[in-house]
Amino acid sequence: MPLEKVVMQAEEFRLIKEHVAAFAGLVLEEGTQRGLATKLLPRLEELRLRNFTDYYCYLKFSPGRDAEWRRLVPLLTNNETYFFRESSQLSVLAQEVLPALKEAKLAAGERSIRILSAGCSSGEEVYTLAMLLLESGCFSWDWDVRITGLDIDERVLDAARQGVYTERSFWATEPHLVQRYLKRHGDKFVVRPMLRKWTGFTQGNLLDLASVAGERFDIIICRNVLIYFGDDNVKRVLDNFGALQPPGGYLFLGHSESLARTQASYLPLRFPGAIIYRKRG
Ligand SMILES: C[S@@+](CC[C@H](N)C(=O)[O-])C[C@H]1O[C@@H](n2cnc3c(N)ncnc32)[C@H](O)[C@@H]1O
CATH class of the missing domain: 3.40.50.150 (Vaccinia Virus protein VP39)
Structure with a gap:
């Protein structure tokens, strides 16, 4: 199936969400599933993975997981800041x-x-x-x-x-x-x-x-x-x-x-x- 047609299933979202919370503390809100899928599709493409279950397994078990976290984190974090905030x-x-x-x-x-x-x-x-x-x-x-x-x-x-x-x-x-x-x-x-x-x-x-x-x-x-x-x-x-x-x-x-x-x-x-x-x- 062409990658742009790959949809993130609810179960895949749940697995990735739990893994992100356990690794970095960040909560992926319900309703962000589509947006997350869009951000991750280029990663699937680069890693030649077929779907988000494969991506979850890659992130959890592959020898390249540390490097993948370094790529994933900027896609998940909000970095908004400025001098003399609050x-x-x-x-x-x-x-x-x-x-x-x-x-x-x-x-x-x-x-x-x-x-x-x-x-x-x-x-x-x-x-x-x-x-x-x-x-x-x-x-x-x-x-x-x-x-x-x-x-x-x-x-x-x-x-x-x-x-x-x-x-x-x-x-x-x-x-x-x-x-x-x-x-x-x-x-x-x-x-x-x-x-x-x-x-x-x-x-x-x-x-x-x-x-x-x-x-x-x-x-x-x-x-x-x-x-x-x-x-x-x-x-x-x-x-x-x-x-x-x-x-x-x-x-x-x-x-x-x-x-x-x-x-x-x-x-x-x-x-x-x-x-x-x-x-x-
Ligand atoms: C919105 S910025 C806040 C910046 C600054 N503290 C301020 O108030 O302007 C949040 C920062 O927290 C970082 N962050 C999120 N989860 C983190 C974690 N588990 N460990 C360390 N930094 C984290 C993000 O990468 C991001 O740069």
């Missing part, structure tokens, strides 16, 4: 969290800060955090600061490492900050070395977080990612975060994401326009 939360970070963290660190005789942007997409969140830390004036040259961006999608990480953006990314950013932290080349904006100095990117999956295992993050920011996950996987990700944070560590979730639906070991702190969380204990 500014009310960022104000809490700048005005409340950073000064408190600095004080606590100094009291403990430490001068290091570790931040994880989990689900960082093309890097705008990571560079925004670097700008906020620099603007806060809390951390001078003798502080060891590291802001790590992590994402499952290698394609967006490549863009993050390049750090080249267009005007569209800055609609929520004050112009003087764009001028200070990015260098204009025609219609492109390139992050300046002072933002690169504290930042880095790594590929990883929130469901296991092996790529950052053993690290301790004072702040984890995971915004507009868990909305695409089911409850069980949200709980799993939060347990993973808990294992990467010291007691008192701060967690920022997206505006529409709350811990109310989980049994997490985080305490909510309410501020005007923003809720953030602190690890208990």
Whole structure:
């Protein structure tokens, strides 16, 4: 049968959907079956597979499955992001969290800060955090600061490492900050070395977080990612975060994401326009 005539059966959708949720946490909504089939047909063609059952088996069992996941993930994820997204939360970070963290660190005789942007997409969140830390004036040259961006999608990480953006990314950013932290080349904006100095990117999956295992993050920011996950996987990700944070560590979730639906070991702190969380204990 010509490939364009191959239809994804309900059972095939269910198998792929369950496998995607188990691998990456992402929930494929009912009603997306047709769209998914359209996106996957070129994969079937390239791999010379006859139907979606074959594709499911390829993804699950073939020696090429890791490489296939790398191709599939960008077809499934929403990578929408921009600089200074959800500014009310960022104000809490700048005005409340950073000064408190600095004080606590100094009291403990430490001068290091570790931040994880989990689900960082093309890097705008990571560079925004670097700008906020620099603007806060809390951390001078003798502080060891590291802001790590992590994402499952290698394609967006490549863009993050390049750090080249267009005007569209800055609609929520004050112009003087764009001028200070990015260098204009025609219609492109390139992050300046002072933002690169504290930042880095790594590929990883929130469901296991092996790529950052053993690290301790004072702040984890995971915004507009868990909305695409089911409850069980949200709980799993939060347990993973808990294992990467010291007691008192701060967690920022997206505006529409709350811990109310989980049994997490985080305490909510309410501020005007923003809720953030602190690890208990
Ligand atoms: C909508 S973007 C959010 C970007 C940024 N945090 C923000 O709020 O603007 C969601 C990102 O989460 C990533 N993502 C989805 N599932 C993931 C997983 N299991 N592990 C790591 N990253 C994941 C996607 O690749 C995508 O880049």
